[in-house]
Amino acid sequence: MSTVTAPAPARRRRPLTERLPGTPRLQSRVLAGVLIAGAILLPYLYDAGSPFIEDCTIALAYVVMALGLNVVVGFAGLLDLGYVAFFAIGAYTIGWFASGFFAGSNIHVGVNSVLSKLPGIHLNFLLILLVAAILAATMGAILGFPTLRLRGDYIAIVTLAFGEIIGRIAVNGDSNVLGFIHFNLTNGRQGINPIDRPDLPILGQFSTLDLRPWYFLALALALLVVFINIRLRDSRLGRAWIAVREDEVAAVSMGIPTTKVKLLAYATGAAMGGMAGAFIGAFFEQVNADQFAFSFSIFVLAMIILGGLGSVWGVVVGAITLSFINTRLIPDVLNGVPSKLGLDFDLTQLGFGIFGFLLVIMMVLRPQGLIPEKRRQIELTEGTAGEESVFEVRQ
Amino acid sequence: MSVAAGTTRADEAGDGGAGAMLATEGLTKIFGGLVAVDDVSFTVPTRSIASIIGPNGAGKTTFFNMLTGLYKPSYGKVIFDGSDVTGRRPDLITGAGISRTFQNIRLFGTMTAAENVVVGRHTHQKGSIFGAIFRPPYVRKAEREGIEEAHELLSYVGVPERLHEQLSSALSYGDQRRVEIARALASHPRLLLLDEPTAGMNPAESAELTEFMRKLRDERDITILLIEHDMKVVMGVSEHITVLDHGEKISEGDPHAVRADPRVIEAYLGKQG
Numbered sequence: 200m201s202t203v204t205a206p207a208p209a210r211r212r213r214p215l216t217e218r219l220p221g222t223p224r225l226q227s228r229v230l231a232g233v234l235i236a237g238a239i240l241l242p243y244l245y246d247a248g249s250p251f252i253e254d255c256t257i258a259l260a261y262v263v264m265a266l267g268l269n270v271v272v273g274f275a276g277l278l279d280l281g282y283v284a285f286f287a288i289g290a291y292t293i294g295w296f297a298s299g300f301f302a303g304s305n306i307h308v309g310v311n312s313v314l315s316k317l318p319g320i321h322l323n324f325l326l327i328l329l330v331a332a333i334l335a336a337t338m339g340a341i342l343g344f345p346t347l348r349l350r351g352d353y354i355a356i357v358t359l360a361f362g363e364i365i366g367r368i369a370v371n372g373d374s375n376v377l378g379f380i381h382f383n384l385t386n387g388r389q390g391i392n393p394i395d396r397p398d399l400p401i402l403g404q405f406s407t408l409d410l411r412p413w414y415f416l417a418l419a420l421a422l423l424v425v426f427i428n429i430r431l432r433d434s435r436l437g438r439a440w441i442a443v444r445e446d447e448v449a450a451v452s453m454g455i456p457t458t459k460v461k462l463l464a465y466a467t468g469a470a471m472g473g474m475a476g477a478f479i480g481a482f483f484e485q486v487n488a489d490q491f492a493f494s495f496s497i498f499v500l501a502m503i504i505l506g507g508l509g510s511v512w513g514v515v516v517g518a519i520t521l522s523f524i525n526t527r528l529i530p531d532v533l534n535g536v537p538s539k540l541g542l543d544f545d546l547t548q549l550g551f552g553i554f555g556f557l558l559v560i561m562m563v564l565r566p567q568g569l570i571p572e573k574r575r576q577i578e579l580t581e582g583t584a585g586e587e588s589v590f591e592v593r594q
Numbered sequence: 595m596s597v598a599a600g601t602t603r604a605d606e607a608g609d610g611g612a613g614a615m616l617a618t619e620g621l622t623k624i625f626g627g628l629v630a631v632d633d634v635s636f637t638v639p640t641r642s643i644a645s646i647i648g649p650n651g652a653g654k655t656t657f658f659n660m661l662t663g664l665y666k667p668s669y670g671k672v673i674f675d676g677s678d679v680t681g682r683r684p685d686l687i688t689g690a691g692i693s694r695t696f697q698n699i700r701l702f703g704t705m706t707a708a709e710n711v712v713v714g715r716h717t718h719q720k721g722s723i724f725g726a727i728f729r730p731p732y733v734r735k736a737e738r739e740g741i742e743e744a745h746e747l748l749s750y751v752g753v754p755e756r757l758h759e760q761l762s763s764a765l766s767y768g769d770q771r772r773v774e775i776a777r778a779l780a781s782h783p784r785l786l787l788l789d790e791p792t793a794g795m796n797p798a799e800s801a802e803l804t805e806f807m808r809k810l811r812d813e814r815d816i817t818i819l820l821i822e823h824d825m826k827v828v829m830g831v832s833e834h835i836t837v838l839d840h841g842e843k844i845s846e847g848d849p850h851a852v853r854a855d856p857r858v859i860e861a862y863l864g865k866q867g
Contacts, residue, residue: 426727427727430726430727430728430729431723431726431727434721434725434726434727434729434733435716435719435721435726435733435736435737435740436721436723436726437726438705438709438712438713438716439713439716441702441704441705442702442705442713445702445703445704446700446702448664448700449696449700449701449702450713451664451683451684451685451688452662452664452684452688452693452694452696452700453688453693453713453714453716453777453778453780453781454685454688454689454714454716454717454781455685455713455716456683456685456686457685463723467723573704574704574705575704577703577704577761577763578703578704
């Protein structure tokens with residue numbers, strides 16, 4: 200891994216036995232329960248259409264996105280810089296299957312009476328989530344294939360290229376996909392809109408005036424993905440990922456099918472990215488090729504590094520923090536600062552400069568992330584088998 | 595010739611039992627212009643303890659890597675228990691029943707000793723990704739069994755109980771070697787390959803390990819093939835020794851025959867004047 204090169208600060212060390220077998224179960228369960236209850240009550244403290252709920256909803260969508268990338272980078276140790284591709288696939292899935300984009304066809308599955316009279320393909324939102332997850336997972340596995348024989352930085356380069364390819368297809372896919380099929384796949388920069396608003400049991404018909412259903416849907420997705428992350432981390436597959444991350448030769452010699460295990464990591468991570476993409480597409484009611492830039496991959500990667508690679512709760516905190524810095528702190532709080540100082544520039548244009556600055560600060564002060572994952576911390580502070588860790592870092 | 599006899603038996607495949615656990619035929623590995631292992635044929639009889647010895651750089655570890663599938667042989671065949679496993683994927687070979695340890699210990703440093711051993715059980719534990727997420731009863735049961743077996747194996751190889759939950763990287767060298775053997779045993783191998791298992795051990799620990807190898811063979815029916823530099827261990831424990839030098843097999847036989855072979859003496863000590 201190339202991300203863990205900074206020297207670690209000497210900290211007070213707890214006895215080894217406390218470290219790995221896991222945090223006290225009851226305590227963490229109670230804490231999780233309180234947090235979830237708080238998250239459910241939160242929107243009732245604000246107006247139904249308040250921009251704060253909107254920002255929270257976006258943050259939760261990013262949590263889903265970041266936890267997906269966490270499976271690939273944090274668990275399996277495969278540095279994926281093309282994660283935006285799965286956002287795009289998820290977003291186009293909802294664009295295709297919940298709008299009038301394919302006006303020629305008339306397919307309606309599980310939608311209300313209003314939508315079923317409209318031309319185009321209109322599927323139930325839950326169905327679309329499933330399709331998005333499956334499509335993205337398939338693409339994730341396909342992307343994983345060329346990287347199987349590569350290590351470290353080389354994986355990053357290949358995945359980066361894959362993200363760019365999907366981004367280009369999104370921009371140019373309005374007429375001539377892949378140069379020979381004359382078919383409008385993405386509608387390019389004009390994008391696909393409007394996208395149907397979900398209509399779900401319990402939450403009812405979604406609207407732009409009442410943002411609570413959106414929030415609850417995002418919360419449900421985030422909790423689901425947190426649950427899956429934790430279960431996978433503590434499973435046979437999770438151990439296999441750690442093994443492959445630490446020492447591929449030893450892992451394969453212990454009977455772990457590294458190819459399958461890595462592809463599963465890519466596919467799982469991609470499925471989560473796809474679901475988040477579909478949700479964001481529905482939330483903004485449009486899919487637009489300009490959303491799918493390389494910087495998005497970096498944004499999500501920054502979230503998991505800030506929170507702590509491999510640490511589920513760390514990634515949740517990292518995603519919420521960066522998302523709020525992006526949607527609140529920079530445009531609302533900090534944006535007035537330059538003009539007050541007599542400077543003339545738009546701070547929102549500097550978003551990535553600010554994220555970069557934050558990451559540098561983090562790497563100096565707390566390289567293991569806000570809530571570090573135990574194993575990653577050990578790797579960082581003590582190094583694994585001496586020379587081997589040096590070898591890993593150099594790779 | 596014992597080699598020819600061994601391979602024909604293996605070729606007939608299926609009679610199993612009394613035949614050779616492992617046989618190679620003309621196994622060769624070429625790296626660019628370097629012939630690391632040159633046309634080595636040998637057999638390891640079932641339930642025996644055999645050694646491969648040779649000076650540094652003789653190609654012993656390369657040979658091991660071909661047996662376990664980490665390297666694809668340039669030429670030749672590897673026959674394990676009657677079936678041809680040449681060039682098969684390493685994880686499948688492990689699943690078929692060959693397990694190994696490494697010359698420079700390769701434990702997973704951020705895992706505890708017990709977790710390392712549980713990883714070794716990978717091929718014996720069922721479970722899909724959905725099993726991992728939904729954790730149905732059979733997965734819970736397998737997990738519990740895995741942890742229990744890990745502790746059992748660790749005690750069996752002589753790692754004291756208080757160290758089972760310690761990080762493997764925090765253990766002493768000798769204990770790390772033992773954990774590695776426990777991890778290899780967790781895949782329920784029929785053939786165990788040990789790459790310099792006594793390296794870094796003191797004489798008392800080496801003697802203990804020698805005893806342990808016999809115990810493994812007798813109690814668990816495991817055939818053992820080891821690479822070893824410590825001649826006391828080699829001569830004491832092996833029933834069959836193969837000597838490699840510059841990738842070629844220069845001698846083989848029982849300890850007495852090998853010790854007396856002038857080619858072996860030459861390889862180790864140089865030509866006598």
